Amino acid sequence: xxxxxxxxxxxxxxxxxxxxxxxxxxxxxxxxxxxxxxxxxxxxxxxxxxxxxxxxxxxxxxxxxxxxxxxxxxxxxxxxxxxxxxxxxxxxxxxxxxxxxxxxxxxxxxxxxxxxxxxxxxxxxxxxxxxxxxxxxxxxxxxxxxxxxxxxxxxxxxxxxxxxxxxxxxxxxxxxxxxxxxxxxxxxxxxxxxxxxxxxxxxxxxxxxxxxxxxxxxxxxxxxxxxxxxxxxxxxxxxxxxxxxxxxxxxxxxxxxxxxxxxxxxxxxxxxxxxxx
Numbered sequence: 001x002x003x004x005x006x007x008x009x010x011x012x013x014x015x016x017x018x019x020x021x022x023x024x025x026x027x028x029x030x031x032x033x034x035x036x037x038x039x040x041x042x043x044x045x046x047x048x049x050x051x052x053x054x055x056x057x058x059x060x061x062x063x064x065x066x067x068x069x070x071x072x073x074x075x076x077x078x079x080x081x082x083x084x085x086x087x088x089x090x091x092x093x094x095x096x097x098x099x100x101x102x103x104x105x106x107x108x109x110x111x112x113x114x115x116x117x118x119x120x121x122x123x124x125x126x127x128x129x130x131x132x133x134x135x136x137x138x139x140x141x142x143x144x145x146x147x148x149x150x151x152x153x154x155x156x157x158x159x160x161x162x163x164x165x166x167x168x169x170x171x172x173x174x175x176x177x178x179x180x181x182x183x184x185x186x187x188x189x190x191x192x193x194x195x196x197x198x199x200x201x202x203x204x205x206x207x208x209x210x211x212x213x214x215x216x217x218x219x220x221x222x223x224x225x226x227x228x229x230x231x232x233x234x235x236x237x238x239x240x241x242x243x244x245x246x247x248x249x250x251x252x253x254x255x256x257x258x259x260x261x262x263x264x265x266x267x268x269x270x271x272x273x274x275x276x277x
Contacts, residue, residue, distance in 0.1 A: 021141070025121070025133050029062035029111055032126050036105040037276045039127070040076035046273040047071045047244075051172055056181035059189070061208030069172035071244030073169040074275035076105035085116055086254075093265065095101055100268075102275075106163030106170035107156070107193035110209070127194070150218065150227045153196060157217035160191045161197040161233055164213045166273060167249055171200075201233075210236050221255045233257045234266070242273040 019118035047067045052060045061207025067073075078100045088094030098116040114134075121134030121143065131146035147149060163170040170176055171189050178190045186203040203212040217232035239246050249270040254263045 007255065014112055017077060019139065020253055022135060022138055022201050025135075029122050029124065031115060032124055032129075032215050033103045033110070033111045036103050036109050037076055038113065039108050040074075040105040040277070042277045043072035045073055047073060048168070055173060055179045058181070058202070058204050059179045059187035060192055061204050062187070063168065063172070065208030066210065066246050067205070068246075070245040071156040072275075073172070074243075074245075074277065075167060075170050076103065076276055078103050078167050078274050079166055079207050080272040080274060081268045083266075083268040085114075085267075090261060090263040093263070095267070102157070104162055106159050106167050107176065107191055107196075108159075109155075110159050110162065115190065120190055123154065123155070123158075125159055130155040132197050150220070153218040154220075154227070156193070156196045157198050157219075160200050161213055161217070162192075163211065164189075164200055164202055165234070165236060166270075167252055168245065168247075184223060209239060209246075212236070212257075217255075219255065229259060230255065231257045231262075240270075243275055245275075246271075247273060 038179070049064065049067060072123045073188070081102070082099045085094050085098045086097040096116050099192035100112060100114045101126060102112040104110045104181060108127055111122060111124045113122045114120060118137050119134060120138060124131050129151040132143055134143040136142050153184050171173060171191070173179055176192050182188050182201055186201055188199055188201050190197065190199045198215060201214045202210050203211050212231035212233065212235050214231055216229040218227055219230055219232060220227045222230060232255050234251045234257070236248035236251055238248060238250040240249050251264070251268045252264045254265045256262045264275065
């Protein structure tokens, strides 16, 4: 075999290995997706206003707006979205079109599968595991992080925050969710799951429509690249009805929300929501 032939052979072997690696990622995503739906299980009853009568006023308004009386209490949702992602900074956001699909099952986890130009992959959290795995052209691994306590804690914060967007039944009061007042238009839920505990502030308009969701997320998205608690969240708008739930179809969010350094790197337009089971 010539040197040229040997080089082609090695390139082919490398390409096959990378394709196999990418297929394994997809298989793991699919398994995690299925497991999260199974973990959520069937609806645990239906919504009754008596469930929220002892909550702070803004929390009662949030639930009355987002869940119709008698609606099955789903704790998992499958969401389709498109929109823009910012790959740069506040000063130079570098927005690119994106399309994504997601299963969200608070507090157990999520799988978010993204495609943005040549960039694709997934973020995920399941009980005991977390990951961020992204590829260029479906062949070149460019981001491979996860599995550490810091990464899992950060992913849990995202799950809780997005639960307020699209799975409001996950925040109904119970042993794992406690509510407390903040001000006239904001209430705070504290969500516990295993070793994790996350507070989430939900602000509502006069009619109860949630307008902003903020958490103190464990994150290293800062100039020091050091994990610390910092504001993260989103602004919600363009609500639509989905099977008894009134949910936002426009979400703009990012790190350091409410500060001068806020960068809304995530601008999503929801195109579909379904509740498995």
